[in-house]
Amino acid sequence: MIPAALHEAIARIPSPAPEQPFRAHLDSLTKPLGSLGRLEDLAAQLGTLGITSLRKAAWIFAADHGIVAEGVSAYPAEVTRQMVLNFLSGGAAINVLGRLHNAPIHIVNAGVQSALESHPSLRNTPVRQGSRNMLHEPAMTEAEINQALELGLNCAGEADSRGYNLIAVGEMGIGNTTAASAIAAAITGEPIAVVTGHGTGLDAAAYAHKINVLQAIFFHHAPHLTTPDEILRRIGGLEIAAMTGFMIGCASRGIALVIDGFISTSAAVIAVALAPEVRPWFFAGHQSQEPGHRVLLEHLNLTPILTLDMRLGEGTGAVLAMPMLEAALALYMQMATFTSAGVSTATT
Amino acid sequence: MIPAALHEAIARIPSPAPEQPFRAHLDSLTKPLGSLGRLEDLAAQLGTLGITSLRKAAWIFAADHGIVAEGVSAYPAEVTRQMVLNFLSGGAAINVLGRLHNAPIHIVNAGVQSALESHPSLRNTPVRQGSRNMLHEPAMTEAEINQALELGLNCAGEADSRGYNLIAVGEMGIGNTTAASAIAAAITGEPIAVVTGHGTGLDAAAYAHKINVLQAIFFHHAPHLTTPDEILRRIGGLEIAAMTGFMIGCASRGIALVIDGFISTSAAVIAVALAPEVRPWFFAGHQSQEPGHRVLLEHLNLTPILTLDMRLGEGTGAVLAMPMLEAALALYMQMATFTSAGVSTATT
Numbered sequence: 001m002i003p004a005a006l007h008e009a010i011a012r013i014p015s016p017a018p019e020q021p022f023r024a025h026l027d028s029l030t031k032p033l034g035s036l037g038r039l040e041d042l043a044a045q046l047g048t049l050g051i052t053s054l055r056k057a058a059w060i061f062a063a064d065h066g067i068v069a070e071g072v073s074a075y076p077a078e079v080t081r082q083m084v085l086n087f088l089s090g091g092a093a094i095n096v097l098g099r100l101h102n103a104p105i106h107i108v109n110a111g112v113q114s115a116l117e118s119h120p121s122l123r124n125t126p127v128r129q130g131s132r133n134m135l136h137e138p139a140m141t142e143a144e145i146n147q148a149l150e151l152g153l154n155c156a157g158e159a160d161s162r163g164y165n166l167i168a169v170g171e172m173g174i175g176n177t178t179a180a181s182a183i184a185a186a187i188t189g190e191p192i193a194v195v196t197g198h199g200t201g202l203d204a205a206a207y208a209h210k211i212n213v214l215q216a217i218f219f220h221h222a223p224h225l226t227t228p229d230e231i232l233r234r235i236g237g238l239e240i241a242a243m244t245g246f247m248i249g250c251a252s253r254g255i256a257l258v259i260d261g262f263i264s265t266s267a268a269v270i271a272v273a274l275a276p277e278v279r280p281w282f283f284a285g286h287q288s289q290e291p292g293h294r295v296l297l298e299h300l301n302l303t304p305i306l307t308l309d310m311r312l313g314e315g316t317g318a319v320l321a322m323p324m325l326e327a328a329l330a331l332y333m334q335m336a337t338f339t340s341a342g343v344s345t346a347t348t
Numbered sequence: 349m350i351p352a353a354l355h356e357a358i359a360r361i362p363s364p365a366p367e368q369p370f371r372a373h374l375d376s377l378t379k380p381l382g383s384l385g386r387l388e389d390l391a392a393q394l395g396t397l398g399i400t401s402l403r404k405a406a407w408i409f410a411a412d413h414g415i416v417a418e419g420v421s422a423y424p425a426e427v428t429r430q431m432v433l434n435f436l437s438g439g440a441a442i443n444v445l446g447r448l449h450n451a452p453i454h455i456v457n458a459g460v461q462s463a464l465e466s467h468p469s470l471r472n473t474p475v476r477q478g479s480r481n482m483l484h485e486p487a488m489t490e491a492e493i494n495q496a497l498e499l500g501l502n503c504a505g506e507a508d509s510r511g512y513n514l515i516a517v518g519e520m521g522i523g524n525t526t527a528a529s530a531i532a533a534a535i536t537g538e539p540i541a542v543v544t545g546h547g548t549g550l551d552a553a554a555y556a557h558k559i560n561v562l563q564a565i566f567f568h569h570a571p572h573l574t575t576p577d578e579i580l581r582r583i584g585g586l587e588i589a590a591m592t593g594f595m596i597g598c599a600s601r602g603i604a605l606v607i608d609g610f611i612s613t614s615a616a617v618i619a620v621a622l623a624p625e626v627r628p629w630f631f632a633g634h635q636s637q638e639p640g641h642r643v644l645l646e647h648l649n650l651t652p653i654l655t656l657d658m659r660l661g662e663g664t665g666a667v668l669a670m671p672m673l674e675a676a677l678a679l680y681m682q683m684a685t686f687t688s689a690g691v692s693t694a695t696t
Contacts, residue, residue: 030434031441032422032548036664037637037657074380074694082691086378091684093379100678101671200380201694289385307655308672309385316384323449323671324656330448336439343430346422346549 002229002274003146005153006245009252013277022047022332029335030343038303042283042328049256049281051165054329056103056322058168058315059155059246060087060094063111063126063239065175066133067217072178072210074201077130080174081112087172087314088119094170094314101322103168105315108155110148111238123158125151131179131237134217138234139179145233145241152245159246160253166325167250168258168285169267170315171239174200177290178210180266182217182235184292186225187269188299192218195292197262200311228273236270243267248274251281258318258325261288261311265296272300283325286310286317350577350622351494353501354593357600361625370395370680377683378691386653390631390676397604397629399513402677404451404670406516406663407503407594408435408442411459411474411587413523414481415565420526420558422549425478428522429460435520435662436467442518442662449670451516453663456503458496459586471506473499479527479585482565486582487527493581493589500593507594508601514673515598516606516633517615518663519587522548525638526558528614530565530583532640534573535617536647540566543640545610548659576621584618591615596622599629606666606673609636609659613644620648631673634658634665 022044027033034040046052062084068077086092087107090099098105108123109116113130116122127147131139140148159167177199184195192214198207221234232241244267250257251271259268259282271278284302287294289311297304305321338345370392375381382388394400410432416425434440435455438447446453456471457464461478464470475495479487488496507515525547532543540562546555569582580589592615598605599619607616607630619626632650635642637659645652653669686693 029441030431030439031660035548035658035660036441037659039656039658076692079692082689083378086684086689086691089684089689091378091682091689093377093384093679093683096678096682097675099682100675200383305656306672308387308653310383310387311385312379312383320672320675324654324668327445327448327668330444331441334439334444334447335441336434336437341430341434341437341439343434344424344427 010275012252016048016280028337030341039328043332054166055164056166057164058103059106060170061108061110061239061242062172064113064130068175070213073175077174083172093316097319110242140233148238148241149245152242153249155246156249166256168315168318169264170260171263173239176263179237180263183266186231197290228270232270240267244270247271251278258283258285260315260318262290262293285321358623360600364396364628376685387676391680402514403512404514405512406451407454408518409456409458409587409590410520412461412478416523418561421523425522431520441664445667458590488581496586496589497593500590501597503594504597514604516663516666518608519611521587524611527585528611531614534579545638576618580618588615592618595619599626606631606633608663608666610638610641633669
């Protein structure tokens with residue numbers, strides 16, 4: 001039972017325009033046909049979405065995970081809160097990249113375990129101080145998942161009121177690769193081992209333990225993983241649910257999204273399962289080193305813009321891809337045509 | 349017999365500093381170890397070269413090729429000159445990208461077939477109006493290759509006097525994928541068919557013809573392809589020789605280079621064969637669709653920063669990669685450390 005506000009947002013998602021006129025313009029530009037490769041795909045997609053100049057931002061959703069009690073992460077849970085403070089003081093990777101590429105960073109406390117003081121750059125509205133331990137019970141109650149989805153929808157409203165039209169979606173949450181692996185296995189049907197990686201840096205023994213925990217989670221929840229919202233509620237997380245709501249809310253307002261790594265993409269997969277109309281509004285920023293990320297991108301039929309062997313999260317891979325989207329758009333808008341430049345076309 | 353000025357430049361190429369201190373700093377930053385992937389490699393390499401802020405530019409070398417008389421290109425030779433005019437009026441892809449990423453574009457006429465009028469943005473010093481037809485004679489005489497190498501060295505002097513420390517190296521020359529394929533086969537020993545692609549867009553029949561022409565070129569020159577400079581002189585091109593001189597000249601002045609696609613990389617391969625000390629000064633901007641490019645990058649043990657299925661040349665793939673180098677450097681310089689941010693380190 002997803003909230004009514006989400007149904008309403010889904011119903012408002014605009015359809016993209018046909019691609020052909022944008023491809024025809026690209027073919028008239030002074031370059032061999034198709035020679036800008038993936039940049040032509042990006043320019044055409046932006047065209048179909050009606051985007052002619054970029055107004056960029058990044059939205060980062062943070063939360064803790066009850067499953068961390070089972071020893072699935074190389075870092076202690078308090079790192080989530082510490083990294084949120086790092087975001088707020090401007091010292092994290094995403095801050096550096098946001099400043100470099102002119103994408104203001106917005107931080108959302110969707111469910112950090114310990115309390116955070118208020119700060120002008122923080123939406124400090126945790127649904128709960130950490131999700132429940134999904135080894136023993138659903139990660140969220142019905143009320144909690146609905147509140148998290150609505151938090152994401154409200155953030156999309158804020159993004160719209162600030163005038164952004166291209167948003168990188170990132171996250172911070174110790175333990176959240178475990179939730180993303182569970183979602184990936186449930187949605188795609190791939191075995192746990194195929195969609196589970198070493199997270200922030202597990203050794204071999206800790207990795208084997210993480211696989212065992214995930215198998216036990218599946219044993220517990222399998223009979224109930226029949227709808228995307230129930231998958232999200234039982235084996236997701238508060239920041240993942242908020243990102244799902246945010247993505248649907250942004251698409252409904254004509255805001256394109258650059259998804260980031262494994263966790264951000266697990267939210268995208270749930271969003272598309274709930275509302276296939278969201279899919280055209282997605283760009284995949286990069287290919288993460290987490291093995292499940294490739295599985296999810298293939299499931300969504302998304303080609304990552306960058307492949308830099310990163311596995312950091314925070315929206316870093318998404319913000320890094322923004323100059324490529326900017327380049328694609330600038331080439332589309334500014335290049336001379338064969339006719340205007342007096343350049344001969346191919347003879348064969 | 350390469351010119352004395354080139355020998356002197358090679359002798360002046362500085363050695364990079366050891367990498368370890370730069371890796372140690374990267375490991376102290378608030379991110380899981382190694383999680384910035386390739387960006388950490390780029391930051392460490394910039395560190396070893398002593399580069400702490402980027403002053404960017406692009407240098408584009410243009411020339412025509414006598415071999416075009418044999419029908420190896422989808423475009424007529426006059427397109428080289430037309431595209432140079434397009435560069436000078438700001439309408440080509442490289443102009444758009446240079447403006448977007450703050451890399452001023454410098455154009456060099458190394459040997460365009462028909463005369464070009466003078467222009468403030470053009471170094472208009474053709475060695476010869478097009479190289480000789482390598483099917484019948486060496487592409488350049490001894491005097492011509494030396495003049496082309498010295499032209500490149502002089503451009504490096506100009507780049508240095510303008511204060512640049514990171515330069516994208518690109519080219520324009522109808523027919524130059526044929527020269528690059530010939531160089532790739534001669535240097536790496538790979539079969540012609542493995543290092544030959546469809547250039548700017550040959551159909552199957554024209555591609556088969558290009559392969560036949562390349563086989564005939566090899567039959568003619570094979571006994572003499574014993575040194576890198578003789579390979580360059582016999583089966584290279586004027587812009588390729590100028591790029592080779594430019595790369596060596598830049599490295600000798602402590603200027604790092606972002607090489608672009610197949611043709612730019614063929615010049616890099618010759619430069620490294622003449623002077624292995626050049627190699628640490630290279631970044632590979634992207635992986636082109638031309639099959640020989642992958643062979644040359646592997647030969648140089650260079651990992652491309654981007655893979656966008658491009659095959660345009662002009663330095664476009666190199667300039668597109670510059671934001672990634674900028675990001676790598678900014679992350680290195682600006683991120684907080686675990687200690688400064690009070691973030692806990694890994695427990696496993």
